[in-house]
Amino acid sequence: MPSSKNPFTSFIQNFLKLESASGILLMIAAVLAMIIANSPLSYLYESLLDVPVEIRIGALHIAKPLILWINDGLMAVFFFLIGLELKRELMEGALSNPKNLVLPTFAAVGGMLVPAIIYASINWNDPVAVKGWAIPAATDIAFALGILAFFGKRVPIALKVFLVSLAIMDDMGAIIIIAIFYTSDLSTSSLIIAAVAIIVLSFLNHYKMKHLPPYLLVGLVLWVAVLKSGVHATLAGVLLAFFIPLKTTSDNEQSLAKSLEHDLHGTVSFVIIPIFAFANAGVSLKGLSLSSILEPVPLGIILGLFFGKQIGVMLFSFIAIKLKVASLPENVNWKQLYGVSFLCGIGFTMSLFIGSLAFEQSGTEEIFLNDRLGILIGSTISAIIGYFYLNKVLPRGLSGDREEQPSFKFLQDREN
Numbered sequence: 474m475p476s477s478k479n480p481f482t483s484f485i486q487n488f489l490k491l492e493s494a495s496g497i498l499l500m501i502a503a504v505l506a507m508i509i510a511n512s513p514l515s516y517l518y519e520s521l522l523d524v525p526v527e528i529r530i531g532a533l534h535i536a537k538p539l540i541l542w543i544n545d546g547l548m549a550v551f552f553f554l555i556g557l558e559l560k561r562e563l564m565e566g567a568l569s570n571p572k573n574l575v576l577p578t579f580a581a582v583g584g585m586l587v588p589a590i591i592y593a594s595i596n597w598n599d600p601v602a603v604k605g606w607a608i609p610a611a612t613d614i615a616f617a618l619g620i621l622a623f624f625g626k627r628v629p630i631a632l633k634v635f636l637v638s639l640a641i642m643d644d645m646g647a648i649i650i651i652a653i654f655y656t657s658d659l660s661t662s663s664l665i666i667a668a669v670a671i672i673v674l675s676f677l678n679h680y681k682m683k684h685l686p687p688y689l690l691v692g693l694v695l696w697v698a699v700l701k702s703g704v705h706a707t708l709a710g711v712l713l714a715f716f717i718p719l720k721t722t723s724d725n726e727q728s729l730a731k732s733l734e735h736d737l738h739g740t741v742s743f744v745i746i747p748i749f750a751f752a753n754a755g756v757s758l759k760g761l762s763l764s765s766i767l768e769p770v771p772l773g774i775i776l777g778l779f780f781g782k783q784i785g786v787m788l789f790s791f792i793a794i795k796l797k798v799a800s801l802p803e804n805v806n807w808k809q810l811y812g813v814s815f816l817c818g819i820g821f822t823m824s825l826f827i828g829s830l831a832f833e834q835s836g837t838e839e840i841f842l843n844d845r846l847g848i849l850i851g852s853t854i855s856a857i858i859g860y861f862y863l864n865k866v867l868p869r870g871l872s873g874d875r876e877e878q879p880s881f882k883f884l885q886d887r888e889n
Contacts, residue, residue, distance in 0.1 A: 495742040496619020499821065502747040503754035503849070510755035518755050533697070543752045544829050547745045549696055549710040554741045555644050556714025557734040562641055564719055574642075576790060576799035577635060581642035583789025584817050585610035585650075588781030592773035602770050605831040605844055607650045609777025609851065611823030612643045616852070617816040620860055627867040629809070631802035636813050639786070647823055648711055655830040656704050663702035667709075670695035674716035681718055683729060688717060705830060746822060753825040756845045765843070766850065774824070774847030779854050782818035787811060812863035818855030824848045 509518045522540040529535075537545065563569060588609035596602040621628055621636060673691050682688070692713040700706035719730040766772065790810060793799040801810070828844040 494619075495746065496616045496622075498743060498747045499613075499616060499619075499750050502750040503821070506751045506753075506755035507758075507849075510757050511759065515755075515757065522752055522755075535697070535700070540752055543749055544826065545700060545706045548749060548826060549707045550737070551710070551741050551745055551749070552648070552707040553710030553714050554734065554737045555648075556711040557717065557730050557737075559641060559645065559711075560715055560717075560719055561730065561734065562638075573634075573638065576793055576802070577638035578642050579789040579793035579799065580635075580639050580786045580814075580817075581646060583785035583787075583792075584612065584639070584643065584782050584814075585646050585785070587785030587788070588777030591781045592777045595773040595776070596769045599769065601832075602773075605770060605774070605828060607647075607654065608824050608828045608831065608844060608848065609774050609781055609820060610650070611647050611820045611827055612640055612782070612817045613819045613821040613823055613852070614640045614644070616819040616821055616856060620816055620819070620856055621813075621863070623860070624863060624867055627869070629802070629804040632805045632809055632813060635802050635805065635810070636816065639813075639817065643817075644823075647827065648708065651705050651827070651830065652708055655827070659703040660701055663698045664704075667695055667698035667702055667704075670698060671712060671716075674713065678716045678718055681722065683718070683726075685729060685733070688713065707826075749822065749825075753829065754821075754845065754849065756849060765846070768843055770843040771847030771850065774820075774844060775851040775854070778818040778820050778824070778848070778851030779858075782820075782855065783811070783814045786814040786817050806866075808866040809863070812859060812866055815855050815859030815862055818859070819852045820848060820855075821852045824852070 506518070509515065522538065524539045525536060526539055526542050527534070527536040585607075589606045592609050593603055593606040596605070617636060617640060618633075621633060670691050674688065674695070677687055677691070692709065695713060696706055696709040699709040699712075714730075717730040717733060719728055721728050766775070787810070790799075794801060801807070825845065825848055828848065832844060
């Protein structure tokens with residue numbers, strides 16, 4: 474009997490199950506933003522992002538353009554999911570064993586330090602431009618894992634675990650950088666409210682509150698307080714995640730943290746991140762020339778992402794292995810590790826986000842556009858070279874490695 478299922482619906486369902494689906498959607502959103510920003514409809518794109526959105530409850534008043542609601546609000550949900558992933562990985566997953574942390578930690582540190590040094594050395598004489606030193610230090614999990622997923626079972630499981638672990642450590646580094654270096658004038662009263670909210674969350678966690686609404690209510694207060702405090706609001710998402718209970722008191726009880734993590738995957742991967750990409754990737758190419766790319770800001774980002782990530786990841790991995798504090802992952806050789814270092818140069822989402830923090834208050838629109846131009850070029854080159862290089866060095870047959878898949882599931886197969 475012929476299936477009555479709509480072919481289009483079947484296609485969409487099968488597409489969403491792909492490991493690379495999120496990366497493909499990110500690419501589509503970014504390209505669409507670029508097309509619109511360079512078309513006669515560009516004024517609509519800019520007007521949409523500048524739409525004022527206000528919330529007023531008594532004395533509380535939050536007024537921001539739509540672009541900042543996306544970057545401060547929706548991205549807080551993204552960081553909340555990252556926080557849930559970090560907590561589970563550190564408590565139960567691949568990173569719960571300290572030995573598994575050494576190599577990706579060394580690689581992540583090198584992959585953040587060297588690109589930052591390259592960018593800062595090129596922009597050292599410009600006090601505004603040098604604020605973007607952390608832009609090429611970030612790695613985009615969605616794109617990197619999405620490209621690796623194109624190779625299917627050709628990828629050794631240990632190589633995927635290495636990239637996932639490196640990305641986790643990279644995210645932790647980005648969170649620390651945002652908290653320390655991209656903080657404006659602090660509001661004492663808001664910080665006190667945030668501290669009280671954290672104390673309440675700790676009590677909820679300590680007494681194993683199993684219901685979600687109290688956490689979300691206190692988390693909303695925490696987000697507003699952090700937003701008003703001068704610390705970037707997205708960090709509230711990470712803090713909230715760390716207080717969501719992971720462990721259960723009985724075998725029949727469902728973990729609140731794992732349940733939330735599962736429920737948020739689709740929304741973050743297929744809605745929030747593509748929206749963020751669409752809102753931030755619209756760069757006008759009008760008047761673009763070779764000299765535009767060779768200006769200090771985009772040049773520093775391009776060189777940092779493409780060369781800095783390779784050098785940093787490989788150099789620090791080499792040092793860790795030569796010091797005998799770590800070893801190459803099982804069934805992985807240096808060529809394959811080098812291929813992953815290319816993918817680490819894809820800084821799209823996190824780089825755009827850090828760029829918005831670095832330059833949103835600079836008052837210099839040209840720098841803000843140049844940083845996005847550098848991110849797009851550097852990430853694209855890293856993705857293309859990384860894909861073709863890995864296609865050359867990965868084994869052609871199916872991998873014989875049947876170890877358990879990494880427990881980190883963000884932007885991976887959603888078949889369940």
